[in-house]
Amino acid sequence: MRDTRFIACHRGGPLSKEDHRLIAAWAADCAERVLDCFESRIPGDTRPRRAIECARAWSRGEVPVGTGQRAAIAAHAAARESTDLSATWAARASGHAAATAHSADHSLAVIYYAGKVMAASATAERQWQIAQAPEHLRGLIVSALELKRI
DSSP, X not given: OOOGGGSXXXXXXXXXXXXXXXXXXXXXXXXXXXXXXXXXXXXTOOHHHHHHHHHHHHHTTOSOHHHHHHHHHHHHHHHHHOXXXXXXXXXXXXXXXXXXXXXXXXXXXXXXXXXXXXXXXXXXXXXXXXXHSXXXXXXXXXXXXXXXXX
């Protein structure tokens, strides 16, 4: 069910145009934090970056909603083409940032997908850290981390 607080005033909801634009700018900022995960794995594909730029441009009143929708579609196409799950999630975050121009509640999906990227990064970092520990101490370190729920 849709959260009606995210429905824009011109569609009968309570969200002002100014607040909708602020949400779009915030969504772009959140998506940009994980953009490197896409760009480092798929260099040369600029569709997710363009989606973020489009979200920002819409938030400043520089482009129409349709431009945001097209940028979102392109970023989601990049996500579908990716074989790297974290890159897929980063592209999806970018696509939803651009789609926020159409519907403010797309911003929530940015948080969802960016969170998945960050969680995957944390898991990869933990695996690397454990692999770097002295071999004969790994079991001790892993069991201590589990006990402390770290």
